[in-house]
Amino acid sequence: MNTLSTGNHAWENFFSIQILHLLTLFKFRGLPVALQQFAAAVGVLLISPLLLIVAVAIRLESRGPVIFTQVRVGKNGEEFKLYKFRSMYMSDDPRYVDTSGIKSDREGVCRKILRDPRITCVGRTIRKYSLDELPQLLNVVLGKMVLVGPRPALPCEVAEYDLKARKRLLVKPGLTGLWQVSGRADTTFDEQIELDVSYVKAKSLLLDIKILMLTVPAVLSARGAY
Secondary structure, three states, X not given: OHHHHHHHHHHHHHHHHHXXXXXXXHHHHXXXXXXXXXXXXXXXXXXXXXXXXXXXXXXXXXXXXXXXXXXXXXXXXXXXXXXXXXXXXXXXXXXXXXXXXXXXXXXXXXOOOXXXXXXXXXXXXXXXXXXXXXXXXXXXXXXXXEEEOOOOEOHHHHOOOOOOHHHHHHOOOEEEOOOHHHOHHHOOHHHHHHHHHHHHHHOOHHHHHHHHHHXXXXXXXXXXXX
């Protein structure tokens, strides 16, 4: 009886240690990447009708590919190909406007134009509700991004980062993040960096879940989206 009791106690200790280990990983590492990849794959299947509708609308309005690809910078400076729904006219379209001479409405490295003339009518709608970002679920499935994390920057932007801003590159970029639920483009570049660095320091399971829950009302409100 004592031997059996001792054996059961040993197994209980073993499982308790494993559970504590998992909780520690979740606390400091956030949602497991594999879980996020699975959720993204399921998400693609569930919203496939919406993806098809957006794709058809883009195709009917203007010439060019439905999906826009762009090189972005991920964890540890690794570059990858990011997917988005195309929201702008192609450069060979008669309606395309060169914006190189237009001043950015946002200070800092990340350039933004409030009323960008290159954006199509469909593009304005899908940008307003962040539908243009949905193809990045494929980036999550492929392991280049995660659901929650700092937004992936352009190589030219990263080239101008200081040491503090480079801390954003310590984690995988995300489809949504602390910046997205805190005003998006209504915040300054310095505020974006502060939010992203704060996320990297405080990354946890509960924080990731909180950001995911806050993303829905943030997207529906369209605050800071342009």
